[in-house]
Structures are given as structure tokens and as C-alpha cells.
Amino acid sequence: MHGSPNGSPATPVTDIDGARFRSVLGRFATGVVAITAIEPETGRPTGLAANSFTSVSLEPPLVAFCVAHTSTSWPRLRPAERLCINILSEPQLEVCKRLAIKGGDKFADIEWSGSPNGSPVIEGALAWIECTVEQEHVAGDHVIVVARVHALDKHHEGDPLLFYKGGYGRFDG
Ligand SMILES: Cc1cc2nc3c(=O)[nH]c(=O)nc-3n(C[C@H](O)[C@H](O)[C@H](O)COP(=O)(O)O)c2cc1C
Structure with missing residues (x-):
């Protein structure tokens, strides 16, 4: 085990407690997206809220x-x-909570319209990004999904x- 700069022992790299992991990683502020699609089986929109979203590559757009x-x-x-990533705005907290249940x-109480390709774009979202799954990497208890962007646009203005x-929280810029 290595010492930390203040002389106390550093946290061991194994045996990481879940609550500690979440509280330390929770200090990384993120936005929230709604990942939506038209479910092929029902023809109805569905989705989930996620804060693990990131931009990866411009060439190709991933x-x-x-x-x-x-x-x-x-x-x-x-x-x-197609999947549609909706970047959520501050007034969309209820949409986020609904999609996390x-x-x-x-989508019972969620207003949406179709993108030019028919993907669900949620009313009030700041932007939408339409993509297809390019790669999936199993990583512990999650799968990292890399998706190729085919279309994207700004939607509403807001925080x-x-x-x-x-x-x-909100952005006080
Ligand atoms: C702010 C927030 C961020 C979330 N981020 C993720 C995420 O990045 N990945 C994930 O799998 N679930 C995430 N969730 C949980 C999902 O939205 C959802 O609750 C979970 O997928 C269970 O619902 P399901 O069974 O309908 O998928 C997040 C939830 C909230 C409220």
C-alpha cells in the first residue's frame, strides 16, 4: 500500500464499498440524457434515463x-x-424520473414528436442525436455501448x- 500525501494510508484498490464508490464518483457532475427508440415489437416509444453519456469521436461520429x-x-x-439520445433540460426533471422507473x-405522460427518421424526440429536450449501435463492450455489471451518429440537431433553448x-441541479453560468 502506498502512503497518501498527508501521510495516512491510501485506500486499498480492492474491496471498494458501493456506497463509497457512488459518493466519490458522484462528485463528477454530468448532464442527463433520455435514450429513446420506437420498440419494434409494439411500435410504441420507450426509453431510459442515463448520465453515462459521452461524445467519443468526430471521424467517424461516435x-x-x-x-x-x-x-x-x-x-x-x-x-x-435507430436510437435517439435526448439531452434533457432542467425543466425536464419529471421526464427523467419517469424514464428511470x-x-x-x-411514455404515457411524455410529449414527443418524430425526428426526420421517426425516432422519439421528447418535447423540451435541448438536442437530439440519432444513432445506431456500433459496438458493445461488457464492462463489469454494465455494457458500454458505442453508437454511430446519423443525424442530430438542437431542439429547445434552455438550461x-x-x-x-x-x-x-441547474447550471448557473
Ligand atoms: C440521473 C439518472 C442517471 C442514470 N444513468 C444510468 C446509466 O447511465 N445507465 C443505466 O443503465 N441506468 C441509468 N439510470 C437508471 C435508468 O434510468 C433506469 O432506472 C434503469 O435502466 C431501470 O429501468 P429499466 O429496467 O426500465 O431499464 C439512471 C437513472 C437516473 C435517474
Whole structure:
């Protein structure tokens, strides 16, 4: 074990407690996206909220996000021809919470319209990014999904929904 700069022993690299992991990683502020698609089986929109979204590459245009193996929405989203990443705005907290609940018709109270390719773009989102799954990498209890961007646009103007220390906040820029 190596010492830390203040002389106390550093945290061992094994045996990381889940609560500690979450509280330390929660100090990394993120935005929140809604990953949506038209479910091929029902023809209805579905989705999930995620803060693990990131831009990856411009040439080719790639983005990525991580999905838990326990997600019941991902197996319904995955077979869709296109996925749509909706960047959520601060007034969309209820949309975020709705899409984070397991089960039921997640879109029952959510207003949306079709992108030019028919993907679900949620009313009030700051932007949408339409993509297809390019690679999937199993990483522990999640899968890292790398997706190729085919179309994207700004949508509404406004402030982003931020996720920090397990709670929601706003950007005071
Ligand atoms: C702010 C926020 C961020 C989330 N980020 C992720 C994420 O990056 N990956 C993930 O698999 N689930 C994430 N979730 C959980 C999913 O939104 C959802 O609750 C989970 O997939 C269970 O629902 P499902 O069974 O319908 O998929 C997040 C939830 C919230 C509220």
C-alpha cells in the first residue's frame, strides 16, 4: 500500500464499498440524457434515463453510454433500427424520473414528436442525436455501448438538467 500525501494510508484498490464508490464518483457532475427508440415489437416509444453519456469521436461520429445488465428497457431499445439520445433540460426533471422507473408505459405522460427518421424526440429536450449501435463492450455489471451518429440537431433553448452527488441541479453560468 502506498502512503497518501498527508501521510495516512491510501485506500486499498480492492474491496471498494458501493456506497463509497457512488459518493466519490458522484462528485463528477454530468448532464442527463433520455435514450429513446420506437420498440419494434409494439411500435410504441420507450426509453431510459442515463448520465453515462459521452461524445467519443468526430471521424467517424461516435458517442457512448453505459447500460446496466439489469435494465429491462435496454433489451426493448436494442433491437430498434435507430436510437435517439435526448439531452434533457432542467425543466425536464419529471421526464427523467419517469424514464428511470422500471415498468409501465414510460411514455404515457411524455410529449414527443418524430425526428426526420421517426425516432422519439421528447418535447423540451435541448438536442437530439440519432444513432445506431456500433459496438458493445461488457464492462463489469454494465455494457458500454458505442453508437454511430446519423443525424442530430438542437431542439429547445434552455438550461441543462444536471446530476451531482445523487441529486439534481441547474447550471448557473
Ligand atoms: C440521473 C439518472 C442517471 C442514470 N444513468 C444510468 C446509466 O447511465 N445507465 C443505466 O443503465 N441506468 C441509468 N439510470 C437508471 C435508468 O434510468 C433506469 O432506472 C434503469 O435502466 C431501470 O429501468 P429499466 O429496467 O426500465 O431499464 C439512471 C437513472 C437516473 C435517474
